[in-house]
Amino acid sequence: MPGVKFHLFPLRFGTRIERALWVGFAADRMERQYRHATFALHQHHYHGVVEIGGERFALRPGDVTLSPPHVGSSYELRDASHHLCIHFFVEAAAGGDTEVAPGFFFPLHVPASAGGAALGDSMQAIHDITRHPARTEAERALMEAAATARLEALLLAGGLRFADLASECPSAPAANRSPGSGGLQAASGAxxxxxxxxxxxxxxxxxxxxxxxxxxxxxxxxxxxxxxxxxxxxxxxxxxxxxxxxxxxxxxxxxxxxxxxxxxxxxxxxxxxxxxxxxxxxxxxxxxxxxxxxxxxxxxxxxxxxxx
Structure with a gap:
């Protein structure tokens, strides 16, 4: 889908983190293709190119990308390296005036210099929370709640930070406003x-x-x-x-x-x-x-x- 630069999230939503981990790329596997059932946030620690839904982005260390579910993504990397990834599900919550505020836009690619570094810090914090040893079920529930709250704050803060860029997007078609699915929008001028x-x-x-x-x-x-x-x-x-x-x-x-x-x-x-x-x-x-x-x-x- 050429021209894709943003994803539309519902304004009221909940998340469930499936996994948060560091992923390494071996020297003999520089090209990889993925298609997830989840959303995937990545902070990249390498130079290369990523293609998400037909849109290609040049990557530099510290850049962050968002891959929506069931949208193909592929990587072309120069050297063996690694990235931090958080895979999660999104469900729209009841309530709110969707006609006034159907949702918020989050960029598919955030350069390190334009906010990717700060997003990466929050992603690392989420990763660290999920790695916290839980000795009881109560501690595990608290850990999951803390990680989820941090992720939802990250997404909302990102939507607010890039709202002026997203304002250039055309309104999302009604078909793309189904709960939790969001929509990929072209951002002319972004x-x-x-x-x-x-x-x-x-x-x-x-x-x-x-x-x-x-x-x-x-x-x-x-x-x-x-x-x-x-x-x-x-x-x-x-x-x-x-x-x-x-x-x-x-x-x-x-x-x-x-x-x-x-x-x-x-x-x-x-x-x-x-x-x-x-x-x-x-x-x-x-x-x-x-x-x-x-x-x-x-x-x-x-x-x-x-x-x-």
């Missing part, structure tokens, strides 16, 4: 936006990681490889705020955390959040919360009545 989305995610991650440092927005733009106008427009479209506004949001969130959980003086809280000017910090904090930092701390500790 490929041309993938590079810019990866750059925007990298910029966002830097803002969240290095908020305590001076981060010139012009430096973020240069690092993205995008024009200043396109960067600003796409960042606002993707995150609902400018890059400078996003940085301030992260800093104010950390400031609230430090005010409620430490006894640091307000001046030091400002410094820890990357704002060297206490007056500017106080002004921005009051603008975002309606309170001065000191008043916010008092309310948080119960020394004054809470906000209405």
């Amino acid at each position: 490929a041309r936006r993938r590079t810019s989305d990866a750059a925007l995610e990298a910029a966002r991650e830097r803002l969240e990681r290095d908020y305590a440092k001076a981060i010139p927005i012009a430096e973020l733009v240069r690092g993205s490889g995008l024009s200043a106008h396109y960067f600003a427009a796409r960042f606002h479209q993707r995150f609902g705020v400018t890059a400078a506004g996003y940085l301030l949001r992260v800093r104010m969130e950390m400031a609230r955390h430090l005010l409620l959980t430490t006894d640091l003086p307000v001046k030091e809280v400002a410094y820890e959040c990357g704002i060297a000017d206490p007056q500017y910090f106080n002004k921005q904090f009051r603008r975002t919360t309606g309170l001065s930092p000191s008043e916010f701390r008092l309310r948080g500790t119960g020394s004054v009545p809470p906000l209405p």
Whole structure:
């Protein structure tokens, strides 16, 4: 099925993990073909090519792919290597307005640089949970519930993360809305936006990681490889705020955390959040919360009545 790039999952669903394991490829078996009755998430640790439902994707270490059930997939690899895979079933759950929200789209291929690495971390966590030794039936049930919850969170977070790309997909045909089956959808224009989305995610991650440092927005733009106008427009479209506004949001969130959980003086809280000017910090904090930092701390500790 040429042009396939997404799978449509029901918005309300449950999963059952069949297995989570590392699979190795021997040097004398570089080409393999598969057809599963389950969904299969893979994080690849090699260079090569995978074909899923007729769509070919170049693979690099850290990339993640989704193979829907009963859809053929094949691999062409350069060398012996391995990948992490999670096989699972999906069942639609009752409830929800399927006309308003028929489901969410999950990409068939996520490059490492565009979120594959983060997805792989969650997949490894699921694998580790399933390998946890269960001494009793109660522990086994808890282990299965934890792994299932992590998988469902992974799928939903992925659907949310790539919602702007999926919005370019045509609506799923009614025939593809059967419970649990989803549908494969062509995403015209998704490929041309993938590079810019990866750059925007990298910029966002830097803002969240290095908020305590001076981060010139012009430096973020240069690092993205995008024009200043396109960067600003796409960042606002993707995150609902400018890059400078996003940085301030992260800093104010950390400031609230430090005010409620430490006894640091307000001046030091400002410094820890990357704002060297206490007056500017106080002004921005009051603008975002309606309170001065000191008043916010008092309310948080119960020394004054809470906000209405």
